[in-house]
Amino acid sequence: MLARRNPQLNAHGELIHLLSTEGLPRDILTHILDTAAQFVSVSDREVKKVPLLRGKSVFNLFFENSTRTRTTFDIAATRLSADVYTLDIARSSTAKGESLLDTVANLSAMAADIFVVRHSESGAPYLLAQHVAPHVHVVNAGDGRHAHPTQGLLDMYTIRHYKKDFSNLTVAIVGDVLHSRVARSDIHALTTLGAAEVRVVGPRTLVPGDFGPMGVRVCHTLEEGIKDADVIIMLRLQNERMSGALLPSSQEFFKSFGLTPEKLRWAKPDAIVMHPGPINRGVEIDSHVVDGRQSVILPQVTFGIAVRMAVLSIVAGNEA
Template structure:
């Protein structure tokens, strides 16, 4: 049986869509991170623009609410000199029953070059990538529980910035792992980059044992799970994705799994604390930690612009 080609890559193995970090070669992940390094300095310039996407049209299709991802994609595309169009989903024809692919077809007829897609249904960006013309590129900005590849990449960029080398790190991902596309993307990326100790930590209802099949160690005690960790990635409780009572209450959750200064002492003294946002203070993280010296949460946001610039510049430069 012939092997099925990765839909993210062209026949030369070059990135044409970014849909997931699963099965992406290490060379491509590293290339994205290296390219992002070149864009970080753009933030410090008086004129914060480069001409790499001049004349290109980027359409942001966000079928789910977003602040950081939507805004940083918008900023990233504009800094690449692209023309940026953000569809108001609530006022678009999707509210009248237009299908996802019909929406894409109509926007493609308006000369779209890149679609940035966030959708509640896992696999929606894959569907679009299979449907669009060969010159159009699709970037997944989060699909259901499945994947959030640019968040995973900006998390890896942040870790590499502060810790340099993945080969000796212990990284703990804490919280609502069950519903987290960020956790899945981070685990894939950490394993690809050679991190030897990836942990997932949380209550049994939110951290099922099958994450061990992804190469992560599973813990149901916070302090045990983050002991001697170099990086602690906290996750938001995603109540909108939960069906049924998986937790007694957010207050009870904080008592057991909320990251406080006292509990953080179990990690290494120079451990960094990350969070994809939005933060629920007093639920998964104490304000003293979120605003403390070990938190690099705002750095993640800033690095996200450079990473998303890198992704769009790379895919736009490759042909199907």
């Protein structure tokens, strides 16, 4: 029986869609990070454009709210000289009941080349990738609780920028891991890139034991989770995805798992602190940590532009 080909790759093993970090080989992840490194300096130029996607049309379809991801994709595509169209979902025909596939079919008829899709339903970008024409590419900007691959990649770029080598790193992912597509994308990328130890940290209601088979260590106290860590990735409480009372209160969560300057001392002195945003100060992280010397939260956003430029340029250069 033939092995099923990864839907993100063509027959030559080249990236044609970015749907998840899961299943992507190490050389492709490294290629994206290396390509992003070449784009970082574009932000410092007087003219912040390169012609790699000139004549291409990029459609941003965000069925969920977004600030950083949508804006950085807009900037990334514009800096690659693409024609960028961001659909106003609330005023589009989807509000009249048009299906996702019909929406994309109609936009494809307008000569779309790349769809950047954020959707509340896990698997929506995979569905689109199965139905678009061979020359059209799909980039997942977050689907339900499943994956957020470009956030995972910009996190990997940030870690590599400050720590250079993954093989000696202990990385702690803290907070609402259960509902976090970022956590899943980070875990798959970290394990593929060879991180020494990956920990998921939080209360039992938000960090289920089934993360163990993914090759990570599950910790239910913050001290155990971040002790001697090199990298701490904090996650926000995703109340919009929770059903039922998973926590007594946000105040109780902060008391046990909120990262403060005092608790940060459990990690290594040169540990970096990350957060995908939006940040809830005083819930998962103290303002003194957000604005402190070990925080690399704002550089993450800056690196996100270069990483998304890399992804868009790579998929656009490959044929199905």
